[in-house]
Amino acid sequence: MVVVIAVSVYCYWRKSQQAEREYEKIKSQLEGLEESVRDRCKKEFTDLMIEMEDQTNDVHEAGIPVLDYKTYTDRVFFLPSKDGDKDVMITGKLDIPEPRRPVVEQALYQFSNLLNSKSFLINFIHTLENQREFSARAKVYFASLLTVALHGKLEYYTDIMRTLFLELLEQYVVAKNPKLMLRRSETVVERMLSNWMSICLYQYLKDSAGEPLYKLFKAIKHQVEKGPVDAVQKKAKYTLNDTGLLGDDVEYAPLTVSVIVQDEGVDAIPVKVLNCDTISQVKEKIIDQVYRGQPCSCWPRPDSVVLEWRPGSTAQILSDLDLTSQREGRWKRVNTLMHYNVRDGATLILSKVGVSQQPEDSQQDLPGEPPGGRHGPRHALLEEENRVWHLVRPTDEVDEGKSKRGSVKEKERTKAITEIYLTRLLSVKGTLQQFVDNFFQSVLAPGHAVPPAVKYFFDFLDEQAEKHNIQDEDTIHIWKTNSLPLRFWVNILKNPHFIFDVHVHEVVDASLSVIAQTFMDACTRTEHKLSRDSPSNKLLYAKEISTYKKMVEDYYKGIRQMVQVSDQDMNTHLAEISRAHTDSLNTLVALHQLYQYTQKYYDEIINALEEDPAAQKMQLAFRLQQIAAALENKVTDL
Known part of the structure; x- marks a missing residue:
């Protein structure tokens, strides 16, 4: 028995040593490759800075093309919906016959008052989430409509979000898997949190993080366009993405x-x-x-x-x-x-x-x-x-048959080609490195630059961890990562057109996705051991990832040490956002769209209200029936 254990331990040790040697070897090879392209990167970076100087001057003269608040929220909340830019929330067109418009608008204002009853809204959301056909996509869309409808009272919206969040946390704690909370946007409250962060960080994007992000976007675009781009295959010679790399040498x-x-x-x-x-x-x-x-x-x-x-x-x-x-x-x-x-x-x-x-x-x-x-x-x-x-003709059916019978020589040649391609990716990475670093630093800068919403919510997470006796730092780290970097920053980084008036080509998007993935890797505490099978984006940023991880850790520590943001200060800040921007939003359209859910699940909502003592006391079911009568042009049965 002792011999078996000893052999097992030895085998495990030997395997670990081999993996460690393999890791060090790959790291050394990557450093050698980076060294070989360093001079070229310096020259390319200098050229890029000179060529971008005119555009930088344009930025200072005309300003960064940050979208106005309404367009920004429209794009973040509704552009990913199935209708895209044709979504009624973006077009703002209400399909109501003109003679009925005054009655409908009056009823919608009454519906708005009803949504401002916490008892009604919590019942409304619970009832919808209990319906099997209320899909994850529907929850996301519903939450975005709710965000617009309640934008005039963001303090109340935040209170609802906190209440739902505490319920969600309780579910995960009871199920003994709190680490999994906020991993996706499968509940209304998770999307409400995404939207809340987007609302609260708009000004921060305008004042601080916007410029380095815009310059990173422009640098990628400029670098991509310096070389051939296949308009049909959407592949480029200069890219960070190996799947979007133009393999053939094009004259x-x-x-x-x-x-x-x-x-x-x-x-x-x-x-x-x-x-x-x-x-x-x-x-x-x-x-x-x-x-x-x-x-x-x-x-x-x-x-x-x-x-x-x-x-x-x-x-x-x-x-x-x-x-x-x-x-x-x-x-x-x-x-x-x-x-x-x-x-x-x-x-x-x-x-x-x-x-x-x-x-x-x-x-x-x-x-x-x-x-x-x-x-x-x-x-x-x-x-x-x-x-x-x-530029590159796709393989025809006849050619495909021949290639499948390709020689061993071809396979060996592919190995050499891969290294050449990796060198090209490293060259582009080196040229853009300063822009990537500047963006990461602007987003992960602790201290005075942190928006109050971030400090407020991170403290809330710390309080809840303490309350539920969650002492595992990994869990708290994951919550914070899932609530801000992955929920907000990755979305903006991958979609610059959500905040800027720009068009993002697919070849530029491919490189942005690699940087976004690197940002995501930096936010995890898991150590990624390199191997020959590692994705190219992990190989590309292997040298920098430990620095980025430390930046994230320091950012979280820095926020924890900041002066607390009181409920009163947060409410004042939210009230200012409400006052500044609510009038520009399509609030009435959002209310009309929200009512469609009331109409679809009308009986279930009425039953839930009638079973709730607090709702009974306020006659919420009766008020909803009156609104339904006005909106649907029918006589109420009460």
């Missing part, structure tokens, strides 16, 4: 073209492009440069402008696809500046023309292009043909 050359914007009476504007850019990509770069002093939402869409080249006495309209497009069997290649033989220093003319006036082919934009191009008549055509390529 390309940078060009500077002079652009004249027709009917605007301005001098020709120099614009940097690549000869391998599609015409839509060239249009985007031109629009970006020409209109950079204006908000992105005011820019013309690429499919609403025509690009013309006049090499001599004749004029040629440039399009992604036309009769000159190169064909190879069933495949058609998207036109580029190289295809048209446009050279460095060429003059291009940009004109705004109605879609109906454009040549048929120029209306056709590529799948996955920015808004405007996505909904054109051509998208369906491309879906049907599915035989369009830009």
Whole structure:
């Protein structure tokens, strides 16, 4: 028996030693790779800073394009919904016949008063959450409607959130798994917390964290656009994301073209492009440069402008696809500046023309292009043909069969290629490192910069841990991580268009996702041991992750040591937010949408109210029936 135990212990020790050696070896190899690209990174970073200097000046002159409060909350709360930007909460259109509008509006104000009864609202939420068909998506949407409807009384909203949160905590404590709390947004209160953080941190984003985040976004965009981007496959030469890396070496050359914007009476504007850019990509770069002093939402869409080249006495309209497009069997290649033989220093003319006036082919934009191009008549055509390529032609069925019988040599070559790709990823990472660090520091800066809501809620979590005798620091760390970094910052980092007036291309989004994942890894206490099978994002930031983890730990410690934010101070702060922004929100639309849930589960809600002594005393069921009678244009049975 002793021998068996001894052998087991030895085997375990040996395996641990092997894993440790493997970890150290990989770490050493990564450091060697980083060393090999360090000089290139320094040069690239210097070039990037010089090239971004003009844009930095624009930031100081025009300010960072932070969205107004209503647009920001609309996007954070409702843009991820199934209807996207067509959601009624974003459009603000209430579908009510005009003769009925005064009666409906009056009834909705009465419904608002009812929601301001804590007894009614808690019963309302409990009843909905008890319905099996009330899905996680419905809970998220309902909570966002509630946030808008109660925005005028954020102190009351916070009180409701705290009450529901304590109930949720009790459930997890009873089930003996408190660590799992706040991992997802599967309850109304979890989404209420997300929205509460978004509301309370808006000003902080504007004043502090917004600028480093915006500069990080612009740096990624600038770096990505310096190299080829496959418009069809959505892959780039310069990226942090290995799945979005353009594997093949594409020959390309940078060009500077002079652009004249027709009917605007301005001098020709120099614009940097690549000869391998599609015409839509060239249009985007031109629009970006020409209109950079204006908000992105005011820019013309690429499919609403025509690009013309006049090499001599004749004029040629440039399009992604036309009769000159190169064909190879069933495949058609998207036109580029190289295809048209446009050279460095060429003059291009940009004109705004109605879609109906454009040549048929120029209306056709590529799948996955920015808004405007996505909904054109051509998208369906491309879906049907599915035989369009830009820089790298996808493997055809015939080629696929051959590749499956690939030689051992090919597999060995892939190993070498992977290292080359990792070097390229490390090069981009090194170039962007200062921007990433600046953003992390702005978000994880303890002390005076911490918003009062963060201190208030973190203290609340500490109090609850003490009350329930939860002494495991890991659990409290997880609660804090799930309530702020993962619930708010990761969402903003992955979706800069939630806070800025910008368009985020898929290739930029791919790199932002890697940084967001690194931020998430920094917030966990679990040690990630590297191996050859580790995801590339973990390999990329292997050297920095321990520094980032310490920043998170120090941030939490710093907040714990800050002066407490009293209930009175927090309520004053919330009242100021309510006063400043409630009038701009679609409160009436939110109330109308909330009532749809009352209508759907009417009998269940009435029963719950009639069974609750406090609700009976206030005649809440009767008040709801009166509101239902007015809103649904029917006579009440009471």
